[in-house]
Amino acid sequence: MALCGACTVLIDGQALRSCVLPIDQAVGKKITTIEGIGAMPWRSASRAWQEINVPQCGYCQAGQIMSAVALLQAKPNPSDTDIDAAMSGNICRCGTYTRIRAAIKQAANQGGKT
Numbered sequence: 258m259a260l261c262g263a264c265t266v267l268i269d270g271q272a273l274r275s276c277v278l279p280i281d282q283a284v285g286k287k288i289t290t291i292e293g294i295g296a297m298p299w300r301s302a303s304r305a306w307q308e309i310n311v312p313q314c315g316y317c318q319a320g321q322i323m324s325a326v327a328l329l330q331a332k333p334n335p336s337d338t339d340i341d342a343a344m345s346g347n348i349c350r351c352g353t354y355t356r357i358r359a360a361i362k363q364a365a366n367q368g369g370k371t
Contacts, residue, residue: 258276258277259274259276259277259346260348261317261320261347261348262274262317262320262321262324262346262347262348263316263317263319263320263347264276264320265319265320265321265323265324265347266288266289266290266323267287267288267289267323267326267327268282268283268286268287268288268289269286269287270287270327270330270331271327272323272324272326272327272328272343274346289323290319290323291319291322291323294322294323294326297326298330299325299326299329299330299364301363301364301367301368302322302325302326302329302360302361302364303322304364304367305359305360305361305363305364305367306318306321306322306360308360308363309356309359309360309363310356311353311356311357311359311360312353313349313351313353314350314351316350317347317348317349317350320347321344321347321349321357324343324344324346324347325343325344325357325360325361325364327343328340328343328344328361329361329364329365331343333365333368334365335361335365337358340358340361340362344357344358344361
């Protein structure tokens with residue numbers, strides 16, 4: 258139903274929910290899962306997540322990071338409004354939204370470097 262965002266992946270750089278994406282729409286496209294973040298320019302988002310201790314239960318974090326990476330690729334220096342809009346489809350049951358925002362800002366300040 259694409260309600261929580263935990264299954265977010267990047268398809269041709271765009272954050273999409275894999276739970277509702279028909280497989281035929283992914284044919285021939287570049288698909289990046291959380292495991293592929295380490296090879297991307299914005300892998301600093303994953304590092305920032307760790308440094309700021311964003312995860313609490315961890316359920317949503319892969320999807321959160323994928324949405325953050327898509328945002329940072331589109332807008333390397335996002336405003337709070339940009340962050341709110343990009344992350345609005347990702348639900349964090351533990352309420353770590355302020356740490357998520359801080360991690361995105363830290364990754365932006367690092368400019369994609371680890």
